Amino acid sequence: xxxxxxxxxxxxxxxxxxxxxxxxxxxxxxxxxxxxGLAKGKALDIAQSSxxxxxxxxxxxxxxxxxxxxxxxxxxxxGVPRKPGMSRDDLLGxxxxxxxxxxDGIKSTSPKAFVICITxxxxxxxxxxxxxxxxxxxxxxxxxxxxxSSRFKYFLSKELNEPIKNIHSMVLGGHGDTMVPxxxxxxxxxxxxxxxxxxxxxxxxxxxxxxxxxxxxGAEIVKLLEKGSAxxxxxxxxxxxxxxxxxxxxKTLPCAAYLNGEYGYKDIYAGVPVMIGKNGVEKILExxxxxxxxxxxxxxxxxxxxxxxxAAKIDPVLGK
Ligand code: APR
Numbered sequence: 001x002x003x004x005x006x007x008x009x010x011x012x013x014x015x016x017x018x019x020x021x022x023x024x025x026x027x028x029x030x031x032x033x034x035x036x037g038l039a040k041g042k043a044l045d046i047a048q049s050s051x052x053x054x055x056x057x058x059x060x061x062x063x064x065x066x067x068x069x070x071x072x073x074x075x076x077x078x079g080v081p082r083k084p085g086m087s088r089d090d091l092l093g094x095x096x097x098x099x100x101x102x103x104d105g106i107k108s109t110s111p112k113a114f115v116i117c118i119t120x121x122x123x124x125x126x127x128x129x130x131x132x133x134x135x136x137x138x139x140x141x142x143x144x145x146x147x148x149s150s151r152f153k154y155f156l157s158k159e160l161n162e163p164i165k166n167i168h169s170m171v172l173g174g175h176g177d178t179m180v181p182x183x184x185x186x187x188x189x190x191x192x193x194x195x196x197x198x199x200x201x202x203x204x205x206x207x208x209x210x211x212x213x214x215x216x217x218g219a220e221i222v223k224l225l226e227k228g229s230a231x232x233x234x235x236x237x238x239x240x241x242x243x244x245x246x247x248x249x250x251k252t253l254p255c256a257a258y259l260n261g262e263y264g265y266k267d268i269y270a271g272v273p274v275m276i277g278k279n280g281v282e283k284i285l286e287x288x289x290x291x292x293x294x295x296x297x298x299x300x301x302x303x304x305x306x307x308x309x310x311a312a313k314i315d316p317v318l319g320k
Contacts, residue, residue, distance in 0.1 A: 003027030006068035009077035010039040016235035028058040036063035065105040079119035081229040088120040103132030114245045122175040124307040137258035138280040144175030145254025145271040146237035151217040155210045170254045173300030180296045248278035
């Protein structure tokens with residue numbers, strides 16, 4: 001039977017998600033937005049492209065949560081995006097209120113769904129979504145690591161003149177400026193990135209520059225677009241997570257997942273490698289971190305914790 005995929009937020013990322021999911025025929029799509037016309041208009045526009053593209057899925061737009069009832073997958077992008085000069089953290093107050101509404105909307109209508117959150121500031125918003133909705137932690141994940149890794153791989157592929165499909169990497173930690181690209185866990189063909197530095201195939205300063213550009217990858221796009229934030233790469237990343245769940249691929253992907261002692265942290269969401277299959281997050285993989293990687297990871301988790309504290313000040317329920 002066809003899966004039902006609901007997209008909460010029909011803005012830039014939501015619309016792109018709908019288009020990609022339709023082309024891949026991952027399931028029937030419900031595009032939800034408080035702006036009803038936006039959801040309906042985009043749904044109709046995408047549906048009308050099926051005559052050209054040939055996909056065979058149903059797609060509707062709505063502003064009523066009843067239409068999302070019994071979704072298999074929900075992808076959330078409801079919220080405001082960044083404007084130039086803003087950090088993801090500046091979105092906290094507004095997006096917390098929005099995510100509470102979304103949690104209320106989905107918890108009774110789709111309690112069994114696999115829920116992927118994309119709204120920023122990512123790690124703290126996923127935590128809030130889980131607390132507000134009460135859905136099981138293995139069924140609520142955040143999309144960030146796939147996007148950050150894809151940016152890192154893209155910059156490396158250009159620098160090394162190597163097809164991106166030959167590059168395997170993970171960016172872990174929180175989805176902010178302290179995120180942790182992992183040169184020791186990055187492979188180009190079968191070579192580790194740090195060995196390429198030793199062999200002078202890439203200089204240490206160039207690598208540092210790429211790490212820094214990856215960390216600020218979102219801001220670079222915000223500055224260029226002037227009116228919003230990235231949406232093609234975030235949408236593609238969200239679709240990869242949905243597909244892993246729907247097709248029970250048991251793929252290992254860097255995602256914001258609930259830590260219950262893994263990597264030495266408890267009761268917090270942060271970017272780690274997880275295996276996604278038909279049971280949602282089936283496993284958190286604990287890869288060995290070198291000293292330097294571990295200390296960068298700790299800095300990043302502390303930044304997430306600070307934001308969680310800020311969220312608890314806005315809504316004390318989140319501190320419990
Ligand atoms: N319920 C549902 N949808 C909502 C709500 C709500 N309570 N509040 C706002 N929205 C909708 C808006 O109407 C808008 O159409 O969310 C949509 C967001 O779309 P965009 O403004 O185009 O933002 P987008 O680029 O898609 O990013 C969404 O993802 O990556 C993050 O930082 C980004 O937090 C931002 C989110």
